[in-house]
Amino acid sequence: xxxxxxxxxxxxxxxxxxxxxxxxxxxxxxxxxxxxxxxxxxxxxxxxxxxxxxxxxxxxxxxxxxxxxxxxxxxxxxxxxxxxxxxxxxxxxxxxxxxxxxxxxxxxxxxxxxxxxxxxxxxxxxxxxxxxxxxxxxxxxxxxxxxxxxxxxxxxxxxxxxxxxxxxxxxxxxxxxxxxxxxxxxxxxxxxxxxxxxxxxxxxxxxxxx
Amino acid sequence: xxxxxxxxxxxxxxxxxxxxxxxxxxxxxxxxxxxxxxxxxxxxxxxxxxxxxxxxxxxxxxxxxxxxxxxxxxxxxxxxxxxxxxxxxxxxxxxxxxxxxxxxxxxxxxxxxxxxxxxxxxxxxxxxxxxxxxxxxxxxxxxxxxxxxxxxxxxxxxxxxxxxxxxxxxxxxxxxxxxxxxxxxxxxxxxxxxxxxxxxxxxxxxxxxx
DNA sequence: GTTAATGGATACTGCTACTATCCATCACAG
DNA sequence: CTGTGATGGATAGTAGCAGTATCCATTAAC
Numbered sequence: 001x002x003x004x005x006x007x008x009x010x011x012x013x014x015x016x017x018x019x020x021x022x023x024x025x026x027x028x029x030x031x032x033x034x035x036x037x038x039x040x041x042x043x044x045x046x047x048x049x050x051x052x053x054x055x056x057x058x059x060x061x062x063x064x065x066x067x068x069x070x071x072x073x074x075x076x077x078x079x080x081x082x083x084x085x086x087x088x089x090x091x092x093x094x095x096x097x098x099x100x101x102x103x104x105x106x107x108x109x110x111x112x113x114x115x116x117x118x119x120x121x122x123x124x125x126x127x128x129x130x131x132x133x134x135x136x137x138x139x140x141x142x143x144x145x146x147x148x149x150x151x152x153x154x155x156x157x158x159x160x161x162x163x164x165x166x167x168x169x170x171x172x173x174x175x176x177x178x179x180x181x182x183x184x185x186x187x188x189x190x191x192x193x194x195x196x197x198x199x200x201x202x203x204x205x206x207x208x209x210x
Numbered sequence: 211x212x213x214x215x216x217x218x219x220x221x222x223x224x225x226x227x228x229x230x231x232x233x234x235x236x237x238x239x240x241x242x243x244x245x246x247x248x249x250x251x252x253x254x255x256x257x258x259x260x261x262x263x264x265x266x267x268x269x270x271x272x273x274x275x276x277x278x279x280x281x282x283x284x285x286x287x288x289x290x291x292x293x294x295x296x297x298x299x300x301x302x303x304x305x306x307x308x309x310x311x312x313x314x315x316x317x318x319x320x321x322x323x324x325x326x327x328x329x330x331x332x333x334x335x336x337x338x339x340x341x342x343x344x345x346x347x348x349x350x351x352x353x354x355x356x357x358x359x360x361x362x363x364x365x366x367x368x369x370x371x372x373x374x375x376x377x378x379x380x381x382x383x384x385x386x387x388x389x390x391x392x393x394x395x396x397x398x399x400x401x402x403x404x405x406x407x408x409x410x411x412x413x414x415x416x417x418x419x420x
Numbered sequence: 421g422t423t424a425a426t427g428g429a430t431a432c433t434g435c436t437a438c439t440a441t442c443c444a445t446c447a448c449a450g
Numbered sequence: 451c452t453g454t455g456a457t458g459g460a461t462a463g464t465a466g467c468a469g470t471a472t473c474c475a476t477t478a479a480c
Contacts, residue, residue, distance in 0.1 A: 003457070011307060015439055018458080023437095028458095035445050035458045045350075052346040054437090056339070058301070061437065082413045086406050091268070097221060118411035126406035129266070133399050136262040140255075142392050144376045145400070155368040156404040160412050162361050166354045182352050184409065188402055189343050190355070194366040195401070196296050196336035199394065201328035202370050203292045212478095213426070225470055228427080233468095238427095245427045245476050264468090271468065425478075432471070440463070447456080 003029075006039045010047045017047070025050050025065055049182070053088075057185040063088035071177055081177045085184040090125035096132060105135035105146075112149055116157075163187060213239070216249045220257045227257070235260050235275050259392070263298075267395040273298035281387055291387045295394040300335035303342060315345035315356075322359055326367075373397060 007014045020026040026046055029037030046068070053059040053067065070076055070084045096102060109131050113120055120127060137146040163183050170176045217224045230236040236256055239247030256278070263269040263277065280286055280294045306312060319341050323330055330337060347356040373393050380386050 013439085014457095016437085019438060022459090031458085033446065033457095036447080036456095037458070048346075048349055052350060055303070056343050056346055079413050082409060086410065089402075090406065093265070113407070116411075118407060119414040120407050120411055124407065124410055126403040126410070129399065130403035130407065133266050133396055133403060136258075136266055137392070137396060137400075139258055140262060140392055140396075142389060142396075144379050144389075145373075145393055145397065148372050148376060149400075149404075151372055152369070152401060153404055153408070155365050155372075156401060156408050158365040158368075159362070159405055160408040162358050162365075163355075163409070164412060164416065166358060169354050179352060179354075182347070182350055183355055184406075186343055186347060186352075187355065188405065189339065190347075190359075191362060191366060191401070191405070192299075192398055193336040193340035193343060194359075194363055195369055195398065196300065196394075197323070197328060197330050197334065197340065198326075198363070198366050198370040199292060199373070200296065200330055200334055200336070201326075202374060203289050203390075204329040206374065223470085224426095226468085229469060232428090241427085243426095243477065246425095246478075247427070421480100423478100423480090426476080428474090430471100430473085433469085435467085437466095438464080440461100442461085443459090445457080447454105449454090450452090 001039050001044075002036070003039065006043060006047065009044055010051070012047055012051060020047070020050060023061060023065060025061065025068060049178075052182070053185060056189045057089065058189075059088045059185060067181055071174075071181065074174075076177075078177060078180060081180055082184060085181045087125055089185055089188060090129055092125065093128055093132060095128070099135070101135040101139050102131065105131045105138065108134060108146070108149065112153060115150075116153060159187070159191065211249050211254075212246070213249065216253060216257065219254055220261070222257055222261060230257070230260060233271060233275060235271065235278060259388075262392070263395060266399045267299065268399075269298045269395060277391055281384075281391065284384075286387075288387060288390060291390055292394060295391045297335055299395055299398060300339055302335065303338055305338070306342060309345070311345040311349050312341065315341045315348065318344060318356070318359065322363060325360075326363060369397070369401065 001009075003014055003017060006012075007017055010017075012020075017026065021028060026043060029039040029043065031037050050064055050068075053064050054061065059067070067081075067084050067088055070081050109127070134146045134149070137143065166183065167176060167179050170179050211219075213224055213227060216222075217227055220227075222230075227236065231238060236253060239249040239253065241247050260274055260278075263274050264271065269277070277291075277294050277298055280291050319337070344356045344359070347353065376393060377386060377389050380389050
């Protein structure tokens with residue numbers, strides 16, 4: 001198929017497809033002549049994945065590129081694929097000052113991780129976010145939320161159990177990697193959306209005409 | 211305190227504070243003379259809230275303004291405050307085409323909501339996201355994840371229960387509104403970070419040297 | 421009484437994710 | 451075999467966002 005058809009089937013405008021080609025998100029089509037290329041089913045699938053990560057997962061284009069390079073390089077350990085996915089959805093923070101609140105939060109989070117027996121690298125991107133968030137909650141006088149960390153962790157472990165179960169339905173290594181990446185990123189979108197719906201419903205119940 | 215002190219205590223550069231003042235995120239200080247204003251504790255608290263929403267919650271400046279206006283307008287029903295918070299973290303999507311996958315996803319999500327007895331307005335921002343995400347998962351051949359919707363919803367209801375319990379520790383209506391907003395937005399950041407940590411730990415267990 | 425900071429206004433910047441334009445082919449209908 | 455429209459590739463332009471920078475006429479503080 002040529003680019004117009006690819007555009008029609010994916011719903012992505014031709015100039016945008018060209019842009020993804022330029023940025024190396026999408027592999028070039030097979031050249032049949034100096035200015036004619038043909039795209040196949042793989043291109044369509046890849047394009048859909050790109051759009052899902054960008055539109056639903058809010059992943060920046062540069063991070064999408066990272067992820068796709070990871071998926072394309074065979075034999076990359078699954079743990080690294082997950083790392084890329086995590087970095088894609090965790091903005092790198094400029095390491096805030098080590099205030100009192102931050103130090104206390106770091107201790108609390110460290111305790112939680114030990115208590116749970118989690119194995120977490122000390123430079124995990126999510127670690128900083130978690131510490132920073134707990135510190136912010138305390139600074140904003142919302143200790144009640146920060147104090148529920150364990151209960152949150154309980155519920156969160158359910159997700160990971162689900163995801164592990166879900167991934168193990170696949171056998172092909174390439175498919176596993178893709179599932180892990182999509183699950184990590186779109187899973188978050190899914191959970192966030194579900195949570196908002198549950199909240200809205202609860203809020204309608206609890207304060208019908210507050 | 212004057213602007214330099216506010217900047218020092220909050221860690222926000224003076225030009226940025228001026229920008230927030232211009233944008234109406236931060237109320238003007240009390241003018242003591244044509245070119246001298248004094249800021250108080252409320253300004254500092256507000257500034258910290260702004261930074262938390264922007265840095266941790268990834269809320270765009272314009273949405274932060276929405277939220278703060280909501281918090282400032284007394285007597286705004288809590289349900290509306292929640293609505294603003296939800297809109298702040300749910301990007302408005304340009305309503306994709308009604309493909310087959312989308313329609314099927316809409317049905318599945320509708321069923322889920324009925325089954326759970328959730329009360330959700332048909333134009334809730336999270337609803338579109340959820341439908342779109344389920345549709346994307348199916349298009350990307352990740353049905354296994356989409357099929358676990360109910361299990362996800364189970365775990366998600368735990369969060370809302372936690373948040374309701376947490377909010378009811380407050381009595382002052384203003385504080386409740388603030389808690390709801392912060393809980394909604396930073397709660398998501400918290401959950402996402404915890405989930406990534408749990409994932410990393412599981413992945414280290416399951417595929418130590420894959 | 422000089423030096424530095426302030427409030428307020430206006431202009432500029434860097435980044436991201438596209439769009440638009442151009443052009444020399446090329447496919448294909450008539 | 452000729453004219454019309456699409457294509458690949460390159461380069462340039464754009465819109466929106468979140469600040470930064472500069473300027474200026476005061477004013478605070480030593």
